[in-house]
Amino acid sequence: MAAAHEGFRAWHPAVTGVTEVLHAHFVDHAYPMHAHASWTLLLVDDGAVRYDLDRHAHLVDSAVTLLPPHVPHNGRSATSEGFRKRVVYLDAAQLPAELIGRAVDQPVLFDAPLRRRIHLIHGALVRPGEEFEAESRLALVAERLSEHLRRRVGEGVALPDPPLARALRELLAERFRSGLTLAEAAALLHAHPAHLVRTFSREYGMSPHQYLTSLRVDHARRLLLSGMPPAEVATAAGFYDQPHLTRHFTRILGTAPGRFARSGRLEA
Template identity: 65%
Template sequence: MVPGQQLSAWRPPVAGVVEVLHARFTEHAYPMHVHDAWTLLMVDDGAVRYDLDRHALGTPRDTVSLLPPQVPHNGSPATSHGFRKRVLYLDMTQLDESLIGPAVDGPILSDPVLRTRVGQLHAVLTRRGEEFEAESRLAFVSERLREHLRPKAVRRGTAPSRGVARRLRELLDERLPDAVTLEEAARLVHAHPTHLVRAFSAAFGIAPHQYVTSRRVDLARRLLLDGRPPGEVAASVGFHDQSHLTRHFKRIVGIAPGRYARAGSGGGPPATRA
């Protein structure tokens, strides 16, 4: 790799995300090429110039670029020190073919909320075991993109439904140790994924992925106090591995699972004086 260049790429186990790419290039220029997925690009340092459908474009500061599938484009550094970028490649379940034309006409999106949401999605995609949160964040990113690409006349809002929220909570409680995807939950509850997350958050004041994590930590506490080892507990309650359990356990409870178990190994509460 050329000095000064860095690249990492992976395929997360999250439906709708084909690939994640984080890269820094100083000199590399992409030739004309196409993708079979939507390219959601954020440049964090420097700038990129590119041609899309014979139009010369760039990446203005604090914007998001959305390049549609099957439309040729290239790319090269627009500054002397190159650029640093984060890219999500999304499949057609997130944005359908009808939105390719609007994306060609307006690929540069100046939207601080969208940029923040895309950044949050990138952050969670770097952590193993957080697929449910990633699916929730992806749903809101995709919704925001559709709002930009569809005419205002066809946008429709949906009021949060407490019934939908209750059905989702029942499903999450029932499937607590198992991995339930947002798509599966939406199918079982008969609601759109984005509406599902929004309704649950509005009804209970917590996002579905946060609810699942806190319930799993709660269950882990009981199992640890029963004397079961942290690695076994992690698998039993639905965490990816022991480090995944430890990260969330420390954030919620304040100490690591092992220390929590040892602190509770005295056999019961302190004796009270008569």
């Protein structure tokens, strides 16, 4: 059954540093564990969201949430009424990679002025011709986010990220389009297949095949917003065919690829 949603819109603006913008209202949809190659800057406008990040549970309503790239997380409504959210996906280079551990440690930011600045970015992003304003406001927001993360006590909590799990994650990121078998991965990393799966799953909270699928969906959404037809996106992102793409895309994002692509051409 498709998730109930209203006013779903996703698009890729011509703004340096922004890979995607998403405005959505979900009632029934629950995001499974997945990951992005970008920073996820989230505002919840109505309701509240529960999510797990690095095996720690979080609840957010009016605060700002910053989820780091490559770290699996999920998401679901904390109430039966659902939630309305606005997300700006930031290019990974917008914030230093060494701050990822601190964002994992504390992804929720209680900063009303920062929330207001992010709200103004969204206002600029929905108005064609205001790309320079959006870029200017984003520069200040990125600086503020960096200041928040650097002010954390000590060095933050770094991801354990054992070498074997990290090596498999990097291999999957490198081969997500062409794919690989578990036997190939085990041979390349000199590990028993079962040990490889256990180590990765224990470290990242999702199996290697789930992580691989989430990478493909994340890439597919970028291709869809660039105007590529879903049938071509499926093979370009590493899926077997369009139904294969549709099944996993809908499961993770709560909407079909075609609707996702068309939503960017709708009025906000």
